[in-house]
Amino acid sequence: MLDPQTVSFTLNGTPTELTIDASELLVDVLRDRCRLKGTKRSCDVEVCGACTVLADGLPVSSCTTLAVDIDGKSITTIEGLAKDGKLSRVQQAFVDHAAMQCGFCTSGMVLATTALLEQKPSASEEEIRHFLRGNICRCTGYIKILEAVKSLV
């Protein structure tokens, strides 16, 4: 264990300050300390994308990110996308296209898509496939996910 450190960041728009152990992973801090369980843990090795969150708008794997490294950043988790009870357009597209089954990859998939469309509002199919390659879904076969994302560009 390392010495406790203070980390200040914006979490879904709310300024947040936590005293944490320097070795704590972001996924654990979000799930266990911040009680935001929508961020999912699967592969532990930055391969599957289930734990994706946005740091200053860019997708990062929270399973391999030290929580101390998000100091000063703005973090968005799946809980931060819907505003005033209204789904974001990416969330709405996933619902409309039934682009999920078990739902365990959905948080990461929706956040990665959000980041993609932020950067490239008219992403080509090739760009979509390339960008989302770091998010595994074992249930849907990706077909309905592709339909959902393509409906937004």
Add this chain to the structure above:
Amino acid sequence: MSDRLSPPNPDHLEKVTGRTQFITDIEVPGMLHGKVLRSTVPHAMIKSIDVSAALAIPGVVAVLTGADIVGLNHHWGPSLKDRPLIAIDRVRYVGEPVAMVAAENERIAEEALDAIVVDYELLPFVTEAAEALEPGAPLVHGNHEAIKDFYFKGEAKPVAGTNIFQRYAYEQGDVEKAFAESDRCFESKYEFPMVFHYAMEPHCVIASFHGDSLTLWSCGQSPTAVQKVLSRVFDMPLARIRIISPHIGGGFGGKASVKIDPLVAALAWKLRRPVRVCLSISESMLTARRLSATVHVRTGVRNDGTILAKSVRVLMNGGAYADTGPAVAVKAANRAIGPYRIPNLSLESVAVYTNTVPGAAFRSIGGPQAVWATESQMDEIAEALGLNPAEFRNRNLLRRGEHVRADLRPIDVEMGEAMDIAAQEMSRIKALDGDNITYDGTALGISDPGIMPVASVVMRLKIDGSVAVISNSVEIGQGVRGVLRKLASEQLNQPIEAIEVLTPDTAIAPYDWGTGASRSSLMMGLAIEDAARDILSQVAEIAELVFSADPAAVRFCEGGIIFGNEKKTFSELLHTYYGIDSGEIVGVGRVTPYSNGGRLAQAPLFWETAAGQCAIAVDEETGEIKVRHYVSVADVGRVVNRAAAEGQDEGASMMAFGHTLSEELVYQDGQPINATMIDYHVPTIDKAPENFVTVLIESGTGPGPGGMRGMGEGAILPVAPAIANALAAGYGARIRELPLTPERVWRAIREKRGS
């Protein structure tokens, strides 16, 4: 491909906002966290385990080892009683649980694992099925205790003094005579690898003993099987064991029957405090995997393409514990038959123990292994006879109502229709795409779902017209809650918003066999039909009593009942009946082998099938296969939720892309060398075909409500042989070993060109 959007699904709203409570999200007050120390050696006697240093770590509460469980009924298994709760004196595979630490948090528990010292005395090991069969091979188990009718009907047939835990055989006609009379005989061997389920949520269980009762929050697909095993292990009445099954992040069979529940319960039993054990994905990879298989197929044909005889010999690697392997072996044999008229048929399947991760059920158990072999060979025979593969298949196809096997239910679909649709759809896609650079391959798969017609449901019609549907069907992503909701809405003629499908909980939900084998929508649908009849008869009786209604004339209408010209709300009916403005009607629905005049008793309940056609292109520089288009066609009887049903076939097909192109758990020196998600590659989104068409035929011929049959597994069957057939057709390279890795493909093409 769907142009129809899904109806609003409350599950989806929860999932897309991150609010769904999965098993790994659940917290029970006062719970500790457990971590598992696993064997690092493939086969050994445990000489000693020193846990003293681990126990001295602050925050560690207890350590469980085999020494703790000697007073319990410590061996269990769904088919053979071969598995200890935790290793007692011997380990049989790398990854076997040897000790468990319970601590205040996961990190402390994990650190404490490093402080445990295990002294092993190594034993000779065997990881290959063929080697496990040889005389003098190390025996993984000293004796075999098969248990009858425990989980599956019947019992496994192990062979004493060998590693064989299941042997199955079937004969019809005179195979040897038919081979002698055949113009040509074809014989080949096909290899199918060990593959991992990779449900994205790892296995997780929370167990809590309180007083003389036990409650488990389980990731299991078969809550009543978990309950039964725990009842035997702890010698507790079933009624004191409660299994709660929240949302599960995928299963695919890797969480079917019983997996880590007894292990976690044993730790809770020692602690007498709630404990949560959540595996890592790497640990899940050491928990269950598909049985690898070597399949020998010999087929005798006339020169005109008529099949006279087929002999199939399957050898399966079942790993260190039999688990559901005995059933997988039987199904692999049956699923090798295919939708063809084979007058002389010989099937044999043998499953053996090895010092590897236990083999277990995986989507269409035994099916992909068998169909890989037989449908590859169909194309090889067609080529040798100079026939078009579709024409060769057509010549031998069974028509609806003909027998696949004399003792099984006749086939209830037209496979020729499905194959034709697949071909038409592929032509349409290619024309639209302007594609003239890909090569096509086709395969057909049929499977006999292992469905016991045993299910029950409780439906509680509340005075306000809302309805609680209470069953043990577990939501693992297949959408069963949505389907049951719709079926209950239809059967009770109530708006869908009035129906709530509750979280499975054995304390309130009646017995069901389990969630798997494409059974839940169908079985629970039939049970809902029965429960709706029960509610109607109670309501009619009450209406006669309080409103002098003719009970035979009573029907459901929205929010109430109608009889003759009269309409009453449920509230009016029950208020008048009970005297207070409260109450409910409880309906029970059952499915048994005697239901529907006994028509459900014959196996299989229905045939689950798929026709698959792919179009591939190979990068000849690298050997990488790109599947550009794929068509999946199946007669599912009736579609209840189109988007969910299509999603099942799309997901099953893409899952098969994995075992076809990249997935294989590799053993070297007794060690699984790629059992992490860094080294084990499942399909990613860039591998999805450019065009994917799912056709669901609604023939209305299934045994369920509205003529539905089960689905969700069939589409996995044709993919591997279809792709291999396309490779052979386009590049002349016939590969009989999966996965079709770039290296294998590159070498095969080069060898073909070289010759």
